Structures are given as structure tokens and as C-alpha cells.
Amino acid sequence: MMEYVNLGRTGVKVSRICLGAWGFGNEAEWMINKEQARPIIKRAMDLGVNFFDTADSYSQGLSEEILGEILSPYRSDVILATKVGLSFGHGPNSEGLSRSRIQKQLAGSLSRLRTQYIDLFQMHRWDYSVPIEEILSAMTDSIKMGKVTYLGVSSMYAWQLSHMIDTAASKGFESPVSIQPRYNLIYREEEREMIPLCRELGLGIIPYSPLARGFLTGKYKINSNPDRPRYRSDKTLQSHYSSEVDHEIVETVLELSKEKGVEPSQISLAWLYNKPWITSPIIGVTKVGHVDKAVEALDVKLGSDDIKRLEEGYTPHPVFWQQELNSNIPDWFHNQG
Numbered sequence: 001m002m003e004y005v006n007l008g009r010t011g012v013k014v015s016r017i018c019l020g021a022w023g024f025g026n027e028a029e030w031m032i033n034k035e036q037a038r039p040i041i042k043r044a045m046d047l048g049v050n051f052f053d054t055a056d057s058y059s060q061g062l063s064e065e066i067l068g069e070i071l072s073p074y075r076s077d078v079i080l081a082t083k084v085g086l087s088f089g090h091g092p093n094s095e096g097l098s099r100s101r102i103q104k105q106l107a108g109s110l111s112r113l114r115t116q117y118i119d120l121f122q123m124h125r126w127d128y129s130v131p132i133e134e135i136l137s138a139m140t141d142s143i144k145m146g147k148v149t150y151l152g153v154s155s156m157y158a159w160q161l162s163h164m165i166d167t168a169a170s171k172g173f174e175s176p177v178s179i180q181p182r183y184n185l186i187y188r189e190e191e192r193e194m195i196p197l198c199r200e201l202g203l204g205i206i207p208y209s210p211l212a213r214g215f216l217t218g219k220y221k222i223n224s225n226p227d228r229p230r231y232r233s234d235k236t237l238q239s240h241y242s243s244e245v246d247h248e249i250v251e252t253v254l255e256l257s258k259e260k261g262v263e264p265s266q267i268s269l270a271w272l273y274n275k276p277w278i279t280s281p282i283i284g285v286t287k288v289g290h291v292d293k294a295v296e297a298l299d300v301k302l303g304s305d306d307i308k309r310l311e312e313g314y315t316p317h318p319v320f321w322q323q324e325l326n327s328n329i330p331d332w333f334h335n336q337g
Helices: 034-046 058-077 099-112 132-144 158-171 194-201 229-233 235-240 244-260 264-273 288-299 304-311 321-328
Strands: 004-006 013-015 018-020 051-053 079-084 118-123 148-154 178-180 282-284
Touching (some): 034 288, 058 079, 079 099, 099 118, 099 132, 118 132, 132 158, 158 194, 244 264, 244 304
Parallel strands (some): 018 051, 018 282, 051 079, 079 118, 148 178
Antiparallel strands (some): 004 013
16 A cells, blocks of 8 residues: 655655656667556556656656656646756757756756646756856746746765755755655665765655666676666666675575565565655656556565665665766866875
């Protein structure tokens, strides 16, 4: 049965599962089209999912178009989240968070999503080239005009989030209510600073890649190059989740899944649901069955010994997301010790 929680300190109730729409589009061979996405979204709503996440950059707006068309009859019943910041289009102003670009991309997202307002408008990455005051001012204006309800952010450093919130407080700007970080059994770097900060400030945490791009399902074996569409086209999957330690964690997931009679993906999701500070993991799905398994995982019980087994083999990882917006990272930042 679906559970609902507040999005951070707001009064908005969101489902414990957020349906991610990155897989709706045409950027890669494993992605799905509108007609394939329709039964997935219907099943998710039938099971109580009311929270949906996308971004303008996903398949250059096609993901938003698909989500917008399918959800338009149910707009008042769902919480729509999208993001701005990554590359969209061509030219020197095709990425980033200048006031001009935020306004332009927001207008485009509203049109593609077929809505008059976006519930959660998120900074897709930190923009080193734009003063934070300019970004927050543009976001605040969007909220005042009724085009956006809440501001959110995605992967960044804890000092950046803290600086943003301090600036918002001192300048009278709107402040973020949630963050969307990469967080899963294989990548837990956010536990060092970001998660404690968010818990202190009361921000909602809606982690993406909860199954490490499918790696935590156990279908990718060590020293193998599987002939799968996702593996062939997803360079991040190949480079970020492949160490011997990562595979050892997956083996623990597989062992525990057999003991409890559930899918490996459900063990990985149950680990996240067990964390009281997690609002809603963003589940990327391309099949109806993926939705059912994610909802069923809400009922998978993990004891303290189970969690200890899953966590004890973890080793530190590089900060992955920093590599995803290199054009906005100045040389002086790369050259820090």
C-alpha cells in the first residue's frame, strides 16, 4: 500500500515513490516512447504514485512532452517536478542558470508539460558562471508569478547548498525545499555532509539512481560486457559501477534477496525506504512490472543485521556528479588541491 510523506517542511504530500521520466524519450536505444510510457504511468497512479520527475534536457524536451500529455487529465492530482540547467539546444546560452535562460526554459517546460505551474522547479546542477543572487532572484520571481510552487536543487556540494540557503535568507529570496542527490548502496558519499545538512535544515531528499542504473539488480557480472541496450549506451554505468567492491555489495544484495524471497531490486529499494531521512527515491522505469516491484518493496522488512550486512563492505567513491557539467566548472576549481 502506498505511503505518503511531506516534501521537506512543506505541506505537500508526495508518494514514497517518485516516478522518474528520464527513460521516456529517444536519446538512447533503451528508452521508450509515449505509447509505451502510457500504461506505466497509469499503473503507477493506480498504485498511488502522485509524484513525477523529469527535466528539460531529457531527450531535449521529449520526456516533458510525453509526461505532460499523459498526465494532463490528472494535473490537479499529481506533483510535477522538472529541472533546468543542463544542455538544451545549441549555442553559448544552451546551458546554465542565467536569469534569461531560467525564464526561457521555464516557459518551454510549462508548454511541454501542458501546465500553468510546476510544483517543484529544480536547479539541475550548480552554475559556477552565474552569481547565486541572480539565480535565486529569477527563481523567486517565478514563484511570485505563480509559475512555480517550490524551488529544489540537485547534486551539489554541501557548502554550496548552505551558501544558497544563507543567501536566500539574507536577501529575502525563496529557498530550496528539497534536493535530488545520487544515492544508493553503491554510492553513499552524500552521507558525509549533504544528508546531515539536509536533515538539520529539514529539506526533502529525493535520491536519483536508487538502483545504480540497474547495477543493483544483479544483472551485470564482474569482468563481463553484457550485450544489453542500457549497458551499450550508458557510459556512466560502465565507468562508475564496476569495481570489485561494488560487485561484492551486489552479491550481498543477491544473497539477502534469496533469503527473503524477493527481487534484488526490492532489497536495494527497501534499504532506501528504511532511511527515515529519505522522502521519495526516484524510480526510473521502462516496464509496468518495474512499478509493481518498486511498490511491493515498501513492504520488504530489513532488520538491523540486514542493513549492517548491506552497508559494511562500502568503500569511498569519487564524486561522480561533478563530471556531468564540466563546462560550468572553472579552471581554478579543477586546480584546487
